[in-house]
Amino acid sequence: MANGGPVQHGYPHLETVRAAITALYRRLSYDTVQTFSTSLAPADAAFCDTDDLHLGAQRVAREIVRHFRLPDARLIVGFREMTHAAHVELAAGPEYFVELNDRFRTHRRDIGAALAHEVAHVYLHRLDLSFPSTPDNEILTDTVTAYLGAGWLLLDAFREDAVSSQKLGYLTPEEFGYVLAKRALLFHEDPSVWFTSPQAYDAYVKGMAQARRDEQQPPLTGAGWAGRRRYAHDRRHAPSAPPEAPYAFTPDPTGQLRVTFPCPTCHQRIRVPVKGRVRARCGLCRTVLECDT
Numbered sequence: 001m002a003n004g005g006p007v008q009h010g011y012p013h014l015e016t017v018r019a020a021i022t023a024l025y026r027r028l029s030y031d032t033v034q035t036f037s038t039s040l041a042p043a044d045a046a047f048c049d050t051d052d053l054h055l056g057a058q059r060v061a062r063e064i065v066r067h068f069r070l071p072d073a074r075l076i077v078g079f080r081e082m083t084h085a086a087h088v089e090l091a092a093g094p095e096y097f098v099e100l101n102d103r104f105r106t107h108r109r110d111i112g113a114a115l116a117h118e119v120a121h122v123y124l125h126r127l128d129l130s131f132p133s134t135p136d137n138e139i140l141t142d143t144v145t146a147y148l149g150a151g152w153l154l155l156d157a158f159r160e161d162a163v164s165s166q167k168l169g170y171l172t173p174e175e176f177g178y179v180l181a182k183r184a185l186l187f188h189e190d191p192s193v194w195f196t197s198p199q200a201y202d203a204y205v206k207g208m209a210q211a212r213r214d215e216q217q218p219p220l221t222g223a224g225w226a227g228r229r230r231y232a233h234d235r236r237h238a239p240s241a242p243p244e245a246p247y248a249f250t251p252d253p254t255g256q257l258r259v260t261f262p263c264p265t266c267h268q269r270i271r272v273p274v275k276g277r278v279r280a281r282c283g284l285c286r287t288v289l290e291c292d293t
Contacts, residue, residue, distance in 0.1 A: 154176060235293075
């Protein structure tokens, strides 16, 4: 939790975020992801200063647990001094003890954001889905929180001005915006109407631009003129391609050239023949892609 210090911006964790989206689809399946088409409602996470601190925190925790389809999980919420925003003990359940930073006693509007991240930890723990390193696992947790409809709270908790700043979670604001944009494009949802932080809205706009660029990479037909020209040049020199290119060329056993590229929705690699206009369907997220190979 950044509190008054510098906030990192940009996309330093982008590849891990994309790997997290792929891992989520592989673990849940397309059908299960579709059950999260409705985000957590702002009213379910609302917390005003007149609410009882502990009863209010328990109420918000129950709503987030319900959103993640964990009907038998019970969160016991407490407060103490700590460096991080929150911590959860990942025991066998069904009770999980969550500790929130003492500053949330007076910053109650962000309790929902902190709890969303911790409930996502419980959700991933029950799925037995994790990444090997602790930093990557936290990126996975933030990504899943946002992609499954509760992470807009984490981005809305980002506030920054000339003299102070606050950010919850491990993704940068723009990376949160990127994941929320990927979700918005999938479910035709606009989370920006829920933001109370102007900085959160700006980060979402930047994240949406980055997400749109995923849909504009060759060999997708949505690629721009420059991308198409670069792709045509690389195809002439196949099977070699620049290492920074989002696609790669390989011959199949018959000698037919094929191109592999990431699905713009779930980032699983797709492999299609190089033979002009091709329609491909991602086997993982079922996205239908128009390609010009």
